[in-house]
Amino acid sequence: GESVGLHLPTLSVQEGDNSIINCAYSNSASDYFIWYKQESGKGPQFIIDIRSNMDKRQGQRVTVLLNKTVKHLSLQIAATQPGDSAVYFCAETYYGGSQGNLIFGKGTKLSVKP
Amino acid sequence: EPEVTQTPSHQVTQMGQEVILHCVPISNHLYFYWYRQILGQKVEFLVSFYNNEISEKSEIFDDQFSVERPDGSNFTLKIRSTKLEDSAMYFCASGQGQILNTGELFFGEGSRLTVL
Numbered sequence: 001g002e003s004v005g006l007h008l009p010t011l012s013v014q015e016g017d018n019s020i021i022n023c024a025y026s027n028s029a030s031d032y033f034i035w036y037k038q039e040s041g042k043g044p045q046f047i048i049d050i051r052s053n054m055d056k057r058q059g060q061r062v063t064v065l066l067n068k069t070v071k072h073l074s075l076q077i078a079a080t081q082p083g084d085s086a087v088y089f090c091a092e093t094y095y096g097g098s099q100g101n102l103i104f105g106k107g108t109k110l111s112v113k114p
Numbered sequence: 115e116p117e118v119t120q121t122p123s124h125q126v127t128q129m130g131q132e133v134i135l136h137c138v139p140i141s142n143h144l145y146f147y148w149y150r151q152i153l154g155q156k157v158e159f160l161v162s163f164y165n166n167e168i169s170e171k172s173e174i175f176d177d178q179f180s181v182e183r184p185d186g187s188n189f190t191l192k193i194r195s196t197k198l199e200d201s202a203m204y205f206c207a208s209g210q211g212q213i214l215n216t217g218e219l220f221f222g223e224g225s226r227l228t229v230l
Contacts, residue, residue, distance in 0.1 A: 043221030
């Protein structure tokens with residue numbers, strides 16, 4: 001069935017370093033992907049999205065890369081800061097399948113050491 | 115900045131009791147959602163709601179669940195007869211349009227439900 005998974009459940013980085021969080025998806029029909037950040041005790045917060053007609057999208061300090069050949073998604077955070085410490089989820093959906101059924105991955109916990 | 119607000123933040127109930135979770139979506143949004151997250155697990159879709167009716171629901175959203183938009187601002191999730199496995203964080207979310215068209219969903223901070 002459909003699934004979105006993460007290669008690394010936890011990631012610890014030094015402040016100032018770059019972080020890379022990975023995600024694998026299994027539904028080749030998925031055409032829209034989103035990264036969410038969830039801080040402790042809060043709801044998921046939108047970070048960045050990418051559509052399947054793109055392979056890279058940049059935001060402020062964040063970049064999402066999409067490799068449709070191997071069904072892989074990554075989130076790169078530049079100059080990681082303590083405030084980036086959170087759990088990061090990737091989520092996927094596909095046109096024609098839903099109006100809101102985002103399929104979330106299990107999450108990667110990012111810890112930033114000062 | 116507009117936000118989705120949820121109440122209560124935490125509710126403890128006895129198995130078999132009815133629970134209603136409340137949400138006030140962002141005022142100009144048209145699409146509303148409930149998701150849940152069992153402790154330590156991934157966020158799971160429950161239901162989406164548009165134009166005063168359910169547009170999609172997951173397998174989790176069985177007959178014990180219902181949603182309602184009783185007035186112009188509130189969006190509620192009712193669990194008729196709670197079970198132990200309903201213990202989770204329930205997130206309400208809203209968006210201006212369908213996810214694929216407008217992208218961003220705004221999530222509330224969640225209502226933690228504990229069923230004893």
